[in-house]
Structure formats: structure tokens, C-alpha cells
Amino acid sequence: MSVSVGQAKPKKSLPDKVIRHLKRHWQLHVLALPALAYMIIFNYFPMFGLVMAFQDFKVSTGFFHSKFVGLKNFEFLFQSNNIWQITRNTILYNVAFIILNMVFSVLLAMVFNEIYVRGYSKVLQTLLIMPNFLSITVVALIVYAFLAQQGGVLNQLLRAMGQSGKNWYAYVPIWPPLIVVGYLWKNVGYSSIVYVASLSGIPQEHYEAALLDGATKTQQARYITLPYLRTIITIQMILNLGGLIRGDIGWFQQVTMDSPTLYPVTDVIDTYVYRALKSMANPGMNAAVGMYQSAVGFVLVIIANAIVRKVDEDSALF
């Protein structure tokens, strides 16, 4: 396709150039082929599937022969009251996840960098990374051990203090903070790895000079360490953008035990789409929900990129 982009050599015709290029570089094309095929099949084909959102889709007639119905499939989505709720939840949780995770992992890395107990800090790091390797089902069970109505640790404590236990899976107020704290618990240690490593890369001379000028540790952190970390922070933000589209359904469905009472604060677009997929018979409507999800994800990416651009223009994606 873009083979013709190479330097213009007026004598050669296009097919000649293609052949010459392939003769020299066919091996590279072969190396790229498997992953390329994979992405086309599993990432690009589904994108075309979004056509369904505008069709009265019938499996028997397929993509090409189903009737187009315009925006009819979207009507139900925007008529239901859920749309505002799931959009708000998705955006708020994602923003909280990304920002808090960044703040705390940078903090953690800076603290790690300062302590000097040889050997022990390695152990601490290994332990703090651990939750990242637990599956969300496992996290859900751990949360259950704390919140279970009978025998749960939290209710035991309450009862020990003379109060009565609660059915936490029907108690709305604790869930937003619980999910955010849980997310941080699982991810901060792991995210801090990159920062710990880049902290050790800061040239010592900066600190030496600062020390000579009588800078305190806090001032060093404020004026040397943080500015130095800025690039890596923005890059990490960009890397996190991808997650915005694919919200982790586990936190909102597994950990909450899919308790309908909690939907007002735990239902996100992903869980909604999932339930739609399981219950609704109309594939067109399902695709419409999915398309709305992609649109929200896209907007989130644009916003995040704009923020990144503000902080560090060179690191912005586009």
C-alpha cells in the first residue's frame, strides 16, 4: 500500500518498485504477518461489526442483507434512565483510578527511594506488588471474607462493639470508596515499579548541588525529583489511556457479587453491555450499547490526551 512512499525514482514504475521492495524486504513482511492477521481478525473485523448498530440485524441475513433502521437502536438506550447513571459511574471511576493510582504510586516510589534498610526493602516491594497477581475473582472472595453477613470480619468487629451487623452487599455508601481503595490496593505497588526505577536514574550531581545550597529533603523532592519524573508520569498516563476503553468489569460485577441494589453506584457501561448481551435478544441494540461505550472511551482518551498535552507537549499521543 504505502510502498510507494519511498524516495521517488522517476525511471522506475510502481510495480517495479513494489517488486524491488518485496525482493529486499519480504522477510520483514513475513515476520509482521501473524500479528497483523491477528489484529485484523480480532480488532478490525469487530469494528466493522458496529454496522449492526444501525441495522435491524438478523443472524439469518447477516451484515450485508439486514435492513438499515437508522438510529432506532440507540433510542432505547437514550430513553432509559440508566444511560446517565452508567456513563457517570464509568467516567468517575476511571478518572479516580487513573489520578489516584498515579499520585499514590509516585508517592510510594519516592518513599521507597528514601528508606535504607538493606534487603528488607526488596521484601517490602515484593509484598506490595503481590495483589497485582491476584485474579479479580480471588479479590472478590477476599472482600467477601471481610463483608460476609455471617462470619465476615467487619460484622464480627461491629458485633464485638455491641452493634448489629449489616448486609454490606446491599449497603450503597461504602461501595464507591471500597472499589477505589481496592483498586489502589491491587495496582499501586505494581505501578510504582517504573517510578522506583526511574528515580534511581536521576543524576546524583543534582542532589549534590542542592545539598551544597542547603536544600532540605522536601525541597529536593519538590524541585528535583518531581520535575524529573514528569515525563515518565505523562507516559504512564498515556499507557493508561488504553484501559479507559476497556474498563475492568471484574470490580463492578465480581467484587460486588453483582448485587442489583448496588447498581446505582456500581453499574458501569461494561457491566450494562454484558447484561444486555446476556438478556437482550436484539443484536443491533447490543451493538448500539457497545458503540456508545466506544464513543465514551474515545472521548475519555481525547480528554486525557489534552491533559497530557498541557503537562508535557512532547509526550502527547496526538
Place this chain on the structure above:
Amino acid sequence: MAKEKEVVDNSFAKINRVRPVTNVIFTVILSLLALTTVLPMVLVFTISISTSQSLKDAGYSLFPTEVSFTAYESLFKTGSQLLDSYIVTIVVTIISTILGVTMMAMYAYVLSNKRFTPRRVYTFIPFVTMLFSGGLVPSYMVNVKLGLPNTIWILILTGIVGAFNIIILRTFITSTIPEEMMDAAQIDGASEFTVFFKIVLPLAKAGLATIGLFIMVGKWNDWFTGFLYIENPKLIPLQTMLSRIQKQIDFIKNNANVANTPDGMALLKSMPTEQTRMAILMLTTLPILCVYPFFQRYFIQGLTIGSVKG
């Protein structure tokens, strides 16, 4: 601070330390945080080795009042499902890690070649997948069209090639392997294949290990794919099995009218107990917890180089 500055012969790092008090405070804070990761696992383990009666009387606690390993014993005795799931998960994890790492490494190598003009197009293709996705439903339809549901391939193939991992690998290759080295090899007559297999793969080991660990952990912990696509009990992966058991119990408990019927009660009785669930949790999690500390050195190195120049 002033006092410390007088100690000239000490290394600079030693001089520029936080005060001992701060050091102690920081260490204590981090130790407490580390406890929050360890204690839940201890709690889960304790529950798994407690007797039902003690759980009923005393609730969950860190210290078992009565110890019994019946949960594990019964799992190993009657657990053909557990064994099947173990095999499925192990096979899936190994194959998809090898497949994913190989495909992405080859692709990343192509992207790292600066004189290869179509590189731009090849870079653009994964980039687009970062911004747009068809979503669950069209993906589902594509997988159905390919005949993947209810086969081991859906478990293996889902999500093994990802744009971010490709970018990390590409950056790793360009920043750790000198271009001159690859050029020299090619002048000596080595083909792209030879350069890739003999030079790039061995030198990019840390990067490959990092990506490999990502896929491994993702696959080992993936419950959703199995949940969505697998009906055949012989193919249910570990995590899906765990979440299914949990869901069944919740359903019966939440529906009093089912739970109170004789059938419902019989069903509840046949369900795994609290201890059994926690025992399954321990068995599904321990392998990954035993493996990751050994990979730690690699993925710290891989993550660092790969993302610094994203």
C-alpha cells in the same frame, strides 16, 4: 543535616539520607501497607483450614480455633473438575504466552527497523486499536463466525496481541540493541530471520520476559472469556470455575424461595462450603504467587526500559 555534611569521606548517598526518624516512620508505614497484602491471604488460608463448626461459632478469624484439612482432602478426592480446570488453565497459559510473545516480538522487530518504509503503516495499525474497539458484541459475533466458542482456542487466542505490549517491545529493542550490530550481521550475509532469531531474541530477553509475564498472569487470572464462551465442563478454566461456584451459591442464598424448598436445601448442602471455596482460591492462586518473585528482576528491568521512551 549540618552535622552530616562534615562527614566528608562517606559516600554522597549516605550523606543525603533522610533523618533516621523519618526512615523509621517510612519503613513502618510501608510495612503496614505490606501487611494489608499479606493478612487477607492469611485470613483466606485460615478459613480454608477451619472446621465448619468453628466458622459458624466464631466467624472468620486470622487464628483457627480448630484445624482440619478436610476441604483440601475432599477437593483432591472428588475434584476431577478441579484437575480438568488445572490442565486447561496450564495448557492455555503456556500456549498463549509462547504464541503471543512470538507474534509480538516479530512485529516489534519489524517496527524497530528504521529503513523499512512501510513501518509507518505497520505502526499505525496497532495504534488504531488503542483508540477504537468494536466492543463485546461484534467481537462475540466474529468469534462465533470463526467457530471458536467452546473450544480451547477461544481461551488461547483472546487478547494475546496488544498494542501496548508491541510498543513496549519495540522500544525495548530499539533502546537495548545497537543498530550497528544488526547492520553488521546483515552485511555478513545474515537474513532478517537470522538477525531476529540469533540476535534480537537473545538480547531482548528481559523485554520478552516482561511481556510473557503479562500474558501469563492475564491468562491465569482470566475468568471472563471462559464465562462468556465455554459451556463444556472439560474446558472450564480455574478462575471461571471459582466464579461459577460463587455465583451459584449467591443465587441460591439470595432467593429464599429456592433455598427453602427441599431441592434447594439439598443443592445448598451439596455446594462447596466456605472452606472449600477458600481452599480452591488458595490452590488457584498459589502457583502464580510462587512464580512472580522469580520474574521480578526481569519485569522490573523490562518495564523500565520499555516504557521510559514509550
